[in-house]
Amino acid sequence: MSDHIYKIMELTGSSTVSMQGAIENAIARASKTVRDMRWFEVIETRGHIEEGTIKHWQVTIKVGFTLRD
Amino acid sequence: MSDHIYKIMELTGSSTVSMQGAIENAIARASKTVRDMRWFEVIETRGHIEEGTIKHWQVTIKVGFTLRD
Amino acid sequence: MSDHIYKIMELTGSSTVSMQGAIENAIARASKTVRDMRWFEVIETRGHIEEGTIKHWQVTIKVGFTLRD
Amino acid sequence: MSDHIYKIMELTGSSTVSMQGAIENAIARASKTVRDMRWFEVIETRGHIEEGTIKHWQVTIKVGFTLRD
Amino acid sequence: MSDHIYKIMELTGSSTVSMQGAIENAIARASKTVRDMRWFEVIETRGHIEEGTIKHWQVTIKVGFTLRD
Amino acid sequence: MSDHIYKIMELTGSSTVSMQGAIENAIARASKTVRDMRWFEVIETRGHIEEGTIKHWQVTIKVGFTLRD
Amino acid sequence: MSDHIYKIMELTGSSTVSMQGAIENAIARASKTVRDMRWFEVIETRGHIEEGTIKHWQVTIKVGFTLRD
Amino acid sequence: MSDHIYKIMELTGSSTVSMQGAIENAIARASKTVRDMRWFEVIETRGHIEEGTIKHWQVTIKVGFTLRD
Amino acid sequence: MSDHIYKIMELTGSSTVSMQGAIENAIARASKTVRDMRWFEVIETRGHIEEGTIKHWQVTIKVGFTLRD
Amino acid sequence: MSDHIYKIMELTGSSTVSMQGAIENAIARASKTVRDMRWFEVIETRGHIEEGTIKHWQVTIKVGFTLRD
Amino acid sequence: MSDHIYKIMELTGSSTVSMQGAIENAIARASKTVRDMRWFEVIETRGHIEEGTIKHWQVTIKVGFTLRD
Amino acid sequence: MSDHIYKIMELTGSSTVSMQGAIENAIARASKTVRDMRWFEVIETRGHIEEGTIKHWQVTIKVGFTLRD
Numbered sequence: 001m002s003d004h005i006y007k008i009m010e011l012t013g014s015s016t017v018s019m020q021g022a023i024e025n026a027i028a029r030a031s032k033t034v035r036d037m038r039w040f041e042v043i044e045t046r047g048h049i050e051e052g053t054i055k056h057w058q059v060t061i062k063v064g065f066t067l068r069d
Numbered sequence: 070m071s072d073h074i075y076k077i078m079e080l081t082g083s084s085t086v087s088m089q090g091a092i093e094n095a096i097a098r099a100s101k102t103v104r105d106m107r108w109f110e111v112i113e114t115r116g117h118i119e120e121g122t123i124k125h126w127q128v129t130i131k132v133g134f135t136l137r138d
Numbered sequence: 139m140s141d142h143i144y145k146i147m148e149l150t151g152s153s154t155v156s157m158q159g160a161i162e163n164a165i166a167r168a169s170k171t172v173r174d175m176r177w178f179e180v181i182e183t184r185g186h187i188e189e190g191t192i193k194h195w196q197v198t199i200k201v202g203f204t205l206r207d
Numbered sequence: 208m209s210d211h212i213y214k215i216m217e218l219t220g221s222s223t224v225s226m227q228g229a230i231e232n233a234i235a236r237a238s239k240t241v242r243d244m245r246w247f248e249v250i251e252t253r254g255h256i257e258e259g260t261i262k263h264w265q266v267t268i269k270v271g272f273t274l275r276d
Numbered sequence: 277m278s279d280h281i282y283k284i285m286e287l288t289g290s291s292t293v294s295m296q297g298a299i300e301n302a303i304a305r306a307s308k309t310v311r312d313m314r315w316f317e318v319i320e321t322r323g324h325i326e327e328g329t330i331k332h333w334q335v336t337i338k339v340g341f342t343l344r345d
Numbered sequence: 346m347s348d349h350i351y352k353i354m355e356l357t358g359s360s361t362v363s364m365q366g367a368i369e370n371a372i373a374r375a376s377k378t379v380r381d382m383r384w385f386e387v388i389e390t391r392g393h394i395e396e397g398t399i400k401h402w403q404v405t406i407k408v409g410f411t412l413r414d
Numbered sequence: 415m416s417d418h419i420y421k422i423m424e425l426t427g428s429s430t431v432s433m434q435g436a437i438e439n440a441i442a443r444a445s446k447t448v449r450d451m452r453w454f455e456v457i458e459t460r461g462h463i464e465e466g467t468i469k470h471w472q473v474t475i476k477v478g479f480t481l482r483d
Numbered sequence: 484m485s486d487h488i489y490k491i492m493e494l495t496g497s498s499t500v501s502m503q504g505a506i507e508n509a510i511a512r513a514s515k516t517v518r519d520m521r522w523f524e525v526i527e528t529r530g531h532i533e534e535g536t537i538k539h540w541q542v543t544i545k546v547g548f549t550l551r552d
Numbered sequence: 553m554s555d556h557i558y559k560i561m562e563l564t565g566s567s568t569v570s571m572q573g574a575i576e577n578a579i580a581r582a583s584k585t586v587r588d589m590r591w592f593e594v595i596e597t598r599g600h601i602e603e604g605t606i607k608h609w610q611v612t613i614k615v616g617f618t619l620r621d
Numbered sequence: 622m623s624d625h626i627y628k629i630m631e632l633t634g635s636s637t638v639s640m641q642g643a644i645e646n647a648i649a650r651a652s653k654t655v656r657d658m659r660w661f662e663v664i665e666t667r668g669h670i671e672e673g674t675i676k677h678w679q680v681t682i683k684v685g686f687t688l689r690d
Numbered sequence: 691m692s693d694h695i696y697k698i699m700e701l702t703g704s705s706t707v708s709m710q711g712a713i714e715n716a717i718a719r720a721s722k723t724v725r726d727m728r729w730f731e732v733i734e735t736r737g738h739i740e741e742g743t744i745k746h747w748q749v750t751i752k753v754g755f756t757l758r759d
Numbered sequence: 760m761s762d763h764i765y766k767i768m769e770l771t772g773s774s775t776v777s778m779q780g781a782i783e784n785a786i787a788r789a790s791k792t793v794r795d796m797r798w799f800e801v802i803e804t805r806g807h808i809e810e811g812t813i814k815h816w817q818v819t820i821k822v823g824f825t826l827r828d
Contacts, residue, residue: 005633005634005635005647005650005651006632006633006635007631007632007633008631008632008633008681009283009631010285010338011281011284011343012281012283012284014281014282018089019502020501020502023502024537025281027536029281029343029345030281031536037532037535039530039531040529040530040532040537041528042527042528042529044110044111045110045111046109046110046111047108048107048108049107049109052096052097052099052100053097053100054092054093054096054109060284062631063532064633067632067650073152074149074152074167075150076147076149076150077149077150077198078148079148079215079216079269080212080213080214081212081271083211083212083213088502088503088506094212095212098276099212113524113525114524114525115524116506116523117521118510118520118521118522118546121510121511121513121520122511122514123506123510123523129215136167138167143219143220143221143232143233143236144219145216145217145218146217146218146219146267147217156296157295157296161392161399162399165394165397165398165399166397166398169397169398175394175397176394177391177393177394178391178394178399179389179390179391180390182317182318183318184315184316184317184318185299185316186314186315187303187313187314187316190303190304190306190313191303192299192300192303192316200217201394205218226434226437227570227571230606234601234604234605235604235605237604238604238605244601245600246599246601248596248597248598249598251456252455252456253453253456254437255452256441256451256452256453256477259442260441260442260445261438261441261454270601285628286628286629286631286683287627287628287688288627288628288629288685289626290625290626290627305626305688305690306626320386321387322385323368323384324383325372325383325384325385325408329373329376330368330372330385336629349704350701350702350703350716350719351701352700352702353700353701353702353750354421354700355421355423355476356421356422356481357419357421357478359418359419359420371419405422407700412701412719414719423697424697424698424699424700424752425695425697425698425757426695426696426697427695428694428695428696432572433572439695440695443695444695459594460591460594461575461591462590462591463579463589463591463592466579466582466583467579467580467583468579468592474698487566488563488564488565488566488577488578488581489563489564489566490561490562490563491562491563491612492562492766493562493766493769493821494766494826495765495766495767496764497763508764512764512826512828513764543767545562550563550581552581556773557770557771557773557784557785557788557789558771559768559769559770559771560770560819561769562769616771619770619788621788639779640709640778640782641709644744648739648743649742649743651742652743658739659738659739660736661736661737661739661744662734662736663734663735665801666800667798667799667801668782668798668799669797670786670797670798670822673786673787673790674786674790675783675786675799684739709778710777710778713778713806713813714813717808717813718811721811721812727811728807728808729806729808730805730806731803731804732805753808
């Protein structure tokens with residue numbers, strides 16, 4: 001880990017199944033276009049409710065990735 | 070979604086099983102008396118420990134619901 | 139202002155017109171059922187965007203009102 | 208402490224005497240209508256000044272109480 | 277609203293006229309290059325003063341938009 | 346903008362008309378005695394309610410001004 | 415309470431006796447030079463310890479006072 | 484629960500499997516040397532990413548335990 | 553006060569009598585095993601309620617003490 | 622400074638030498654691809670330790686730059 | 691350190707050279723008119739960028755000084 | 760980096776020379792008794808002023824270290 005520079009992006013993932021799934025979905029989608037992702041941090045956990053049950057978990061994360069020279 | 074007004078209540082759900090279960094329990098209990106719940110947001114995640122293991126997950130959420138005219 | 143006790147509720151007002159309108163709508167709606175509101179504080183200002191323009195302003199406020207004896 | 212659900216309300220108590228009195232007044236007033244209060248947390252401590260001395264202490268607390276089935 | 281993923285960008289809009297204008301300017305400018313903006317949240321409201329009057333309102337917002345597959 | 350030093354003061358402006366008016370009133374009043382104000386930042390937006398309508402907007406700002414040598 | 419403007423100053427009071435005394439001392443001292451103080455808010459509560467006991471309570475408050483025309 | 488005093492320690496647990504597992508691992512490890520743990524609170528949820536998938540969940544918690552006389 | 557290094561521990565004191573008593577109890581208990589405590593800072597003030605009255609005040613503090621060479 | 626719109630990005634710079642160097646490295650790297658950077662703000666200062674000494678300073682900053690029309 | 695009262699002012703110092711220089715400049719300037727400064731605390735670290743390099747470091751601090759009787 | 764558990768301690772380092780020196784002093788002192796320190800994070804930067812100049816920089820950090828099995 002030499003003098004790298006990282007850029008941080010903010011994403012909101014959603015999942016009908018679980019809190020953790022919302023995070024995993026966000027990272028899976030980002031991996032299609034962003035290489036060298038290194039870490040994430042959970043910023044906010046929310047969700048939508050319909051008919052008294054949770055329809056979507058929505059988790060906002062920050063993701064850091066290495067800026068290539 | 071016209072000019073609706075929402076009220077926000079704060080609940081702490083608990084579960085012996087999981088963090089996510091504590092949230093689902095809180096919303097299930099609230100749905101008995103509150104109609105038109107629309108979203109929630111996680112505020113705080115805590116728990117009780119006994120004999121070195123987690124006995125209860127306790128998650129505090131804010132829940133928004135539509136105020137009827 | 140003797141030894142009064144106040145209760146604080148949290149509301150999200152919305153308006154298609156303005157940030158300030160969202161607050162005024164929330165207080166107008168609450169005044170139908172809550173007497174003796176005394177103050178408010180803005181907690182969060184958000185909005186929905188459609189086709190590149192703001193469709194709804196959504197402002198969350200706390201409102202304090204006197205608890206009658 | 209089984210799988211209970213708690214609701215949290217926010218109150219501002221006031222007292223001409225002390226910071227602690229403002230909290231005790233808020234809880235005493237709430238106990239007239241709310242059963243099963245379990246804990247509180249201090250959110251904000253303020254006061255009014257007249258003629259260079261404190262006229263009212265005003266303390267805002269969150270109070271959690273058990274939701275009955 | 278299926279399992280969408282959103283990206284969040286941070287913008288500072290400015291206006292010589294009003295706080296609300298600064299937000300609207302930021303969203304109008306962003307709509308030239310970003311499609312599918314869905315929501316915004318106000319982060320910070322500042323301004324520049326010259327000769328004792330406000331010359332620019334500067335409002336920083338976060339804007340969420342859908343990531344296309 | 347050489348090696349200037351700025352002092353920051355905190356003001357609460359009020360207005361019966363608007364949120365933005367409360368800020369403009371605070372800056373107008375301060376400009377009577379403070380020269381070289383350079384920027385402001387909104388800290389808190391509150392208001393007083395009477396008879397179910399907003400009587401005063403009260404906005405607290407920080408104002409930075411240049412310290413003369 | 416017409417369109418008044420308030421200035422807010424920050425003070426740290428200390429007391430060898432009590433938390434509340436530190437606040438009262440700060441306001442008593444300020445009242446010697448500042449007229450029209452209207453409210454205060456507690457920002458931080460600290461203290462110094464010597465030989466295992468509290469020697470000074472130190473409480474930082476914000477105090478708002480009316481700016482005269 | 485008489486006049487007990489509690490000490491609070493901060494731990495970061497990690498797990499290759501789940502967010503909840505990271506918390507459970509931290510408490511299991513702490514229970515080897517600390518008796519009388521009573522509660523925990525989640526402070527921060529992070530993780531490491533390799534090759535576009537989550538390799539470790541890392542959750543930081545505060546844990547309170549009774550100080551014995 | 554030369555180039556000292558301080559360590560900071562977090563404690564929750566409780567008292568059936570007062571907010572201030574909870575802090576004093578925590579420091580008195582800590583002084584049995586920790587020498588050279590220098591300052592404290594209040595982090596959180598909570599309490600337990602039974603039958604509509606406060607049974608325990610619980611105050612969490614940070615305490616700094618000198619690390620000996 | 623007319624009605625400009627700014628975009629804000631978040632970067633983490635690292636340096637084996639100093640806290641300030643980590644910030645300067647992040648801005649130097651960003652200047653290769655981003656024109657019209659105008660200001661930055663420090664968000665978080667961290668570092669890695671090996672064998673009891675600091676191996677890398679890691680400072681996270683927000684950087685604002687003008688969006689061209 | 692008897693029952694002193696302290697006043698806290700907020701300053702932004704700037705320096706073309708370093709973060710630390712911005713703080714030192716602010717304190718040096720304040721010492722021309724304020725006696726008995728006792729401590730400071732860093733609130734915010736920002737800077738201006740021109741042509742891809744840092745032109746000014748701007749650090750905002752709070753400074754506490756003893757109020758004389 | 761397998762399923763390690765880390766403990767986090769909080770330290771305040773001081774230095775008569777520099778902000779960075781205060782951090783380095785804290786880590787150097789801690790390395791005498793704590794093995795396997797892995798990272799740190801700056802929490803607060805303060806200092807003491809005497810005769811109008813900074814006498815001590817005081818920086819509070821959190822330090823994470825591996826808990827051995």
